[in-house]
Amino acid sequence: ELANAQAMTYEETCAKLKEYYDGYHFAENTIGIYNPFSLLNTFKYNKFSNYWFETGTPTYLVELLKRSHxxxxxxxxxxxSADVLNSIYADSSNPIPVIYQSGYLTIKSYDERFGIYQLGFPNLEVEEGFVRYLMPFYTNVNKIxxxxxxQNFVREIELGQPDAFLRRLQSFFADTPYELVRxxxxxxxxVLFIVFKLVGLYTQVEYHTNM
Structure with a gap:
């Protein structure tokens, strides 16, 4: 039903479901887990979307990232390390434990020799949703x-308009709050990470869609 609604094959639908909602690992060397909330909503509405982020993202996570520079x-x-992942301290300058335990980062690999975990975004839903959520907090562009x-950034790239792209990018650096000067x-x-990450995600999606 979802495949028919999206005009996709069964295989394409399964691959997109995996790309968007799979990838959660809460221990090393485990099978990836899908986000059940997003998965059920996708089947309910026959549409791919960032359902998890529609429930709201705590602003304190962003404030923690900014406060810790x-x-x-x-x-x-x-x-x-495991010690860092399993610890949350209110006065900690490291935001990673909170971000990880909130589900925005997950375990990607584990170096058993040194006991080091490599973390990353679990899937496209989280990566796109979280980075997009960050934009109003780091730029002078509001949520709306x-x-x-x-969209304008992507169009300027696709139309070969680098000057327009750079002018728009410069506007993102305007009105930098005084407390950020140092x-x-x-x-x-x-700011560059947010812009180029989102532009890359949308151009990548467009590329795969047109293949």
Whole structure:
């Protein structure tokens, strides 16, 4: 039924379900787990969407990332130990335990020799939803305008308009809050990560759709 509604084959539908909602690992060397909430809603509405994020994302996670001056690029390939993953301290400067235990990061691999876990986004739903959620907190673009700004970025790339793309990108750096001045370089890095991550996700989806 879902495959028919999306004009996809059974195999394509299974692959997309896996890409969007699978990938949760709560221990090393385990089979990936699907997000049941998102999976059930996908079957209910016969539509792929970021259902988990529609229930709301705690702003305290974003505030924790900003307060700890965390480099967002590390989220896609974070390395840590079991002691860190299993600890949550209110005064901790490391946001990873909270982000991990909230389900936004999951175990990707484990180095048994050194006892080091490699973390990353579990699936496309979490990656796209979380990065998109971050944009209003790191730029002067509000939540309502964010999807349209990313759409414009993608169109400017596809139409070969680099000057327009760069002008729009510069506007994202405008009105930087005073408290961020001392962390200006990291702030710019995080804005660039958010923009290029989202642009990459949407152009990748478009590429796969047109194959």
């Amino acid at each position: 965390y480099n967002l690029e590390r989220m896609a390939n974070e390395e840590t 305008e964010s999807p349209f700004e990313i 962390q200006l370089e990291l702030h710019y890095q995080n």
